[in-house]
């Protein structure tokens with residue numbers, strides 16, 4: 170009998186582990202969504218719901234041997250999982266890949282892809298009606314959204330507010346920030362930095378309703394719609410029993426070099442949920458997945474050394490619309506708009522997922 174590997178969460182990390190082990194184990198992938206969310210493309214979907222790429226990829230053709238259980242893990246312990254439906258699945262190996270939540274539109278907040286698509290279309294309609302847009306947060310999501318809005322509607326006023334003194338707090342070289350600041354200025358995106366709003370806008374995020382807010386520095390901003398572009402929350406509240414101590418107060422989960430939960434032989438974690446000291450990226454989740462698939466394979470065979478993961482230094486590709494943006498990686502330095510469009514901005518890496526999910 171083959172070993173059972175239970176993967177909890179079908180985001181970037183989870184699907185990569187499940188796919189890699191499909192031939193060597195009985196893989197069970199637990200995921201409440203009906204389709205994989207390629208959320209690198211979420212902000213393009215918002216400004217252009219008819220773009221040529223895809224945000225949702227049905228799971229149906231991902232695995233050839235394994236099975237996908239559309240359900241939510243509510244309690245995960247060292248030997249298995251209890252699902253929202255009350256079913257219990259036991260397994261030889263567990264991989265926690267529950268990722269993170271991010272305020273809409275950066276990550277969809279609905280599990281059903283038809284409903285989620287409708288939510289994107291409704292927000293697109295609201296955005297179409299707004300002349301002025303306020304974005305709270307000058308991190309990657311806020312800046313990318315500013316660029317997408319300006320690329321789709323150059324005439325809209327876009328203001329980005331952040332209490333930090335500069336865009337993209339933490340870890341990036343000044344030349345990279347300078348390149349982005351120059352492109353944002355050319356797009357006429359207004360940056361209001363080093364201050365926060367005295368109070369949140371009176372409307373819901375994504376709702377078209379004109380309002381005026383004041384920053385602590387005394388600046389008045391009038392807009393017709395706003396989005397919250399900060400606040401990533403790791404999803405790990407399902408860990409119980411012997412796994413609970415691995416959960417830090419901020420929700421991230423401690424892992425060893427082999428990406429196992431401390432003190433656990435057969436329980437691993439990948440992706441945004443991990444407490445690894447590195448940027449939370451789909452790319453990193455994929456690299457964690459390769460290490461975990463190798464290690465579970467070695468444990469199943471009972472031969473071969475386990476691999477350890479080394480956290481990656483900061484690297485990022487940040488499009489400002491299909492043709493703008495900047496990228497940075499140590500060793501490669503700063504790349505401008507044209508290279509960023511080629512690397513990512515034009516197709517938002519849809520091609521590799523189209524292949525993974527067996528679609529045309």
Ligand SMILES: Cc1cc2nc3c(=O)[nH]c(=O)nc-3n(C[C@H](O)[C@H](O)[C@H](O)COP(=O)(O)OP(=O)(O)OC[C@H]3O[C@@H](n4cnc5c(N)ncnc54)[C@H](O)[C@@H]3O)c2cc1C
Pocket residue numbers: 177178179180181182183199200201202206208209210211212240241242243266267268269270271275276310313404407439440441442449450451452453454486513
């Ligand atoms: C706007 C935006 C653009 C980005 N662009 C890039 C980029 O260009 N390159 C890059 O490398 N990274 C990018 N990222 C970061 C990237 O999206 C994340 O790092 C990535 O989503 C992490 O993958 P993951 O598999 O850990 O988690 P997720 O993608 O968050 O997937 C987690 C999955 O687990 C499921 N889940 C949650 N709870 C449970 C439960 N209790 N039971 C079962 N399943 C559960 C969820 O439904 C979800 O499908 C971007 C992020 C944003 C917001």
